[in-house]
Amino acid sequence: RIDGQRLWASLMEMAEIGATQKGGCNRQALTDLDKQGRDLFVSWAKAAGCSTTVDRIGNIFARLDGSDATADPILMGSHLDTQATGGKFDGVYGVLAGLEVVRTLVDAKVQLARPLEIAVWTNEEGCRFSPAMLGSGVVSGTYSLEDAYGATDKDGKRLGEELERIGYRGDLEAAPRPYAGMFEAHIEQGPILEAEEKTIGIVTGIQGANWFDLTVKGESAHAGPTPMTMRRDPWRAVAPIVSQVLALADENAPWGRATIGDITAQPGARNTVPHTLSLSIDIRHPDAGTLADMETRMRQLIEQACSNAGVSFTLEQVWKMEPTAFAPQLVDAVEEAAKALGYSHMRLVSGAGHDSLHTAQFAPTAMIFVPCADGLSHNELESAEADDLEAGANVMLKAVARLAQA
Amino acid sequence: RIDGQRLWASLMEMAEIGATQKGGCNRQALTDLDKQGRDLFVSWAKAAGCSTTVDRIGNIFARLDGSDATADPILMGSHLDTQATGGKFDGVYGVLAGLEVVRTLVDAKVQLARPLEIAVWTNEEGCRFSPAMLGSGVVSGTYSLEDAYGATDKDGKRLGEELERIGYRGDLEAAPRPYAGMFEAHIEQGPILEAEEKTIGIVTGIQGANWFDLTVKGESAHAGPTPMTMRRDPWRAVAPIVSQVLALADENAPWGRATIGDITAQPGARNTVPHTLSLSIDIRHPDAGTLADMETRMRQLIEQACSNAGVSFTLEQVWKMEPTAFAPQLVDAVEEAAKALGYSHMRLVSGAGHDSLHTAQFAPTAMIFVPCADGLSHNELESAEADDLEAGANVMLKAVARLAQA
Ligand SMILES: NC(=O)NCCC(=O)O
Ligand SMILES: NC(=O)NCCC(=O)O
Numbered sequence: 001r002i003d004g005q006r007l008w009a010s011l012m013e014m015a016e017i018g019a020t021q022k023g024g025c026n027r028q029a030l031t032d033l034d035k036q037g038r039d040l041f042v043s044w045a046k047a048a049g050c051s052t053t054v055d056r057i058g059n060i061f062a063r064l065d066g067s068d069a070t071a072d073p074i075l076m077g078s079h080l081d082t083q084a085t086g087g088k089f090d091g092v093y094g095v096l097a098g099l100e101v102v103r104t105l106v107d108a109k110v111q112l113a114r115p116l117e118i119a120v121w122t123n124e125e126g127c128r129f130s131p132a133m134l135g136s137g138v139v140s141g142t143y144s145l146e147d148a149y150g151a152t153d154k155d156g157k158r159l160g161e162e163l164e165r166i167g168y169r170g171d172l173e174a175a176p177r178p179y180a181g182m183f184e185a186h187i188e189q190g191p192i193l194e195a196e197e198k199t200i201g202i203v204t205g206i207q208g209a210n211w212f213d214l215t216v217k218g219e220s221a222h223a224g225p226t227p228m229t230m231r232r233d234p235w236r237a238v239a240p241i242v243s244q245v246l247a248l249a250d251e252n253a254p255w256g257r258a259t260i261g262d263i264t265a266q267p268g269a270r271n272t273v274p275h276t277l278s279l280s281i282d283i284r285h286p287d288a289g290t291l292a293d294m295e296t297r298m299r300q301l302i303e304q305a306c307s308n309a310g311v312s313f314t315l316e317q318v319w320k321m322e323p324t325a326f327a328p329q330l331v332d333a334v335e336e337a338a339k340a341l342g343y344s345h346m347r348l349v350s351g352a353g354h355d356s357l358h359t360a361q362f363a364p365t366a367m368i369f370v371p372c373a374d375g376l377s378h379n380e381l382e383s384a385e386a387d388d389l390e391a392g393a394n395v396m397l398k399a400v401a402r403l404a405q406a
Numbered sequence: 407r408i409d410g411q412r413l414w415a416s417l418m419e420m421a422e423i424g425a426t427q428k429g430g431c432n433r434q435a436l437t438d439l440d441k442q443g444r445d446l447f448v449s450w451a452k453a454a455g456c457s458t459t460v461d462r463i464g465n466i467f468a469r470l471d472g473s474d475a476t477a478d479p480i481l482m483g484s485h486l487d488t489q490a491t492g493g494k495f496d497g498v499y500g501v502l503a504g505l506e507v508v509r510t511l512v513d514a515k516v517q518l519a520r521p522l523e524i525a526v527w528t529n530e531e532g533c534r535f536s537p538a539m540l541g542s543g544v545v546s547g548t549y550s551l552e553d554a555y556g557a558t559d560k561d562g563k564r565l566g567e568e569l570e571r572i573g574y575r576g577d578l579e580a581a582p583r584p585y586a587g588m589f590e591a592h593i594e595q596g597p598i599l600e601a602e603e604k605t606i607g608i609v610t611g612i613q614g615a616n617w618f619d620l621t622v623k624g625e626s627a628h629a630g631p632t633p634m635t636m637r638r639d640p641w642r643a644v645a646p647i648v649s650q651v652l653a654l655a656d657e658n659a660p661w662g663r664a665t666i667g668d669i670t671a672q673p674g675a676r677n678t679v680p681h682t683l684s685l686s687i688d689i690r691h692p693d694a695g696t697l698a699d700m701e702t703r704m705r706q707l708i709e710q711a712c713s714n715a716g717v718s719f720t721l722e723q724v725w726k727m728e729p730t731a732f733a734p735q736l737v738d739a740v741e742e743a744a745k746a747l748g749y750s751h752m753r754l755v756s757g758a759g760h761d762s763l764h765t766a767q768f769a770p771t772a773m774i775f776v777p778c779a780d781g782l783s784h785n786e787l788e789s790a791e792a793d794d795l796e797a798g799a800n801v802m803l804k805a806v807a808r809l810a811q812a
Contacts, residue, residue, distance in 0.1 A: 211677075222595050222758055222781070224596070224690055225597075230598075240649065242645040243645040255633075259677065261678050261680060271758075352631050
């Protein structure tokens with residue numbers, strides 16, 4: 001069993017770096033605060049008996065040797081960077097739960113057969129440098145190192161130079177190495193576990209997501225003198241599109257998702273019919289076929305609504321995350337651990353992307369979710385219970401221990 | 407008959423002050439360019455034999471004496487300020503058509519019984535200093551001189567000081583004086599005359615308009631992990647509200663108008679359900695009772711849609727312009743002049759507010775519309791035909807001449 005109080009104390013100590021007034025954290029990727037957080041983790045990992053290496057994209061690997069030096073290691077981890085208005089747990093929990101597993105084994109003087117590695121992935125949040133999940137994505141080959149170095153923040157600072165500046169541009173090649181498995185513990189970032197009153201979420205995979213920019217163009221006109229019949233108002237298409245895209249997700253309950261996160265009107269004057277409305281659309285489903293159907297129907301309804309309204313449109317796909325199924329044997333191992341420890345649990349799919357999306361491409365991967373209050377995350381009020389965080393780390397310890405001896 | 411070429415030449419000369427690359431004008435109220443435009447007008451009016459006075463809010467009155475010094479004068483005019491991306495005709499035409507009437511009478515050595523005054527109203531556009539139609543509104547008592555002086559632009563400059571700086575803070579009290587009538591010639595700013603192939607619009611009044619800010623509040627949530635049934639997405643109310651508010655105007659065709667000119671989503675992130683959607687609503691109708699009905703039904707449908715969606719709202723009225731009926735005898739005089747001159751014509755209501763809204767409160771008022779290409783205005787591509795502008799000024803001359811002898 002892990003030490004829940006030590007885990008909580010480490011989470012709270014890390015949360016002081018970049019602490020915000022509302023009780024959250026602002027420790028964005030590759031800032032001075034991110035460096036402080038990384039340094040603190042490295043000092044803890046060394047104190048626990050780990051050796052640490054850093055790869056070219058700044059991912060940190062803290063290694064605890066096993067008794068079999070030739071065996072493939074087991075990876076645990078997540079990220080230490082946060083959103084600008086982030087919380088104390090998103091990402092950090094996965095790293096410090098991994099550290100707590102190592103500390104527990106070392107304290108108990110248990111050496112497993114396989115080596116263990118705790119990974120701190122660079123720039124998961126994507127709020128300072130785009131795209132999100134970048135460090136794990138470079139290792140999986142989804143993004144090139146060159147493109148990653150060239151990513152710039154809004155002040156024009158380049159990721160490669162910021163990595164260098166904070167001393168985390170390492171020498172290790174950023175490429176897949178053989179792993180027996182990868183476990184990522186994380187807060188759910190959604191309301192399901194809380195609503196179902198379960199402590200542990202056995203995550204079977206990650207939903208597919210498809211991001212679009214829709215631009216609908218009509219014609220601007222003065223709000224007063226222009227009769228309704230002489231307008232080409234993009235709202236005549238956009239209002240039904242919004243309703244129908246949301247309905248598309250409803251029809252694919254319980255897993256379908258559709259979100260219109262942002263919209264702008266141009267010119268955006270109170271007494272002018274807008275000539276252009278631009279909106280973002282995010283649709284998700286864990287099943288690739290259903291997600292593709294949702295996309296097809298979305299394209300049809302947009303086409304139809306714009307044609308009915310006599311306006312034109314462009315639809316640009318800006319990102320696509322294919323549905324990811326985690327490794328069945330690791331998912332089962334997590335479930336058996338939760339069962340053996342007597343924690344209430346349920347299987348579910350992750351609605352959000354995580355570094356595990358990328359590690360699943362080169363290592364058998366599973367995730368362990370714990371509840372967070374009101375499903376809130378990317379929010380300074382993000383909150384999780386010490387008991388639940390302890391339970392998640394205990395499940396990880398048990399699943400790791402079993403896999404490490406296999 | 408007025409001199410159409412001279413009118414056109416004066417319009418083009420004035421348009422050089424603040425000319426934009428796309429062929430429009432940027433001559434915003436109380437800027438150095440506005441001063442240049444005012445100075446040019448004053449020099450022309452003096453050359454035509456007028457005396458000029460300026461009131462405390464900067465309205466300019468250029469007076470041509472009549473043979474009866476005791477008779478109430480006739481007012482003609484509009485404004486010389488433009489939008490930032492304005493055109494050559496909006497406002498300017500009404501001032502220079504008045505000047506052309508004076509020049510024509512003076513050239514023909516005709517002295518009417520009544521004095522004539524050409525008014526240049528301060529800050530009609532409202533894009534630099536809010537509200538719009540301010541100069542005429544201070545004279546009508548709608549706004550106080552003190553509030554008007556205190557209006558600030560986005561750099562924090564005060565209207566009163568800017569008036570002083572450009573030398574147009576006059577001594578004349580900004581208050582109603584007795585007038586026999588007021589005529590404002592203006593481009594239609596809408597597509598009706600063009601569609602109906604009429605040269606002259608006999609404007610019977612100004613529509614009522616009612617401006618609102620609607621704020622709909624739900625709850626933000628992560629676009630991935632949050633099931634549709636656990637969201638409080640403000641779009642579930644806003645999409646039907648937009649459709650139904652537009653339909654409300656359709657049902658009150660041909661005069662009903664509804665415009666959703668602007669909208670913002672908060673926090674406005676692609677993968678976050680917005681907690682707040684804020685939109686502007688502009689509804690119009692020439693009949694006060696129908697406009698009130700539209701407002702009642704709008705309030706009901708917003709209430710209903712928000713209650714259905716489980717979200718809250720606030721609805722704030724930000725401006726109200728009551729429907730204005732122009733003086734029947736002046737409207738008839740304009741119509742008779744158009745008929746006598748053989749111009750095609752039709753009666754219509756102004757969809758947009760004009761200085762005539764305010765003058766109608768202290769003087770019998772009428773407006774004369776001429777077509778503009780594609781109904782476009784508040785746009786650098788605003789365009790009108792020299793023949794139509796000449797026709798409008800001829801109608802004004804005839805109507806003024808008749809009223810001046812009555
Ligand atoms: N965990 C997380 O918030 N990932 C961001 C990408 C997404 O929207 O799924
Ligand atoms: N003429 C004009 O554009 N007035 C502005 C106020 C309105 O929207 O009617």
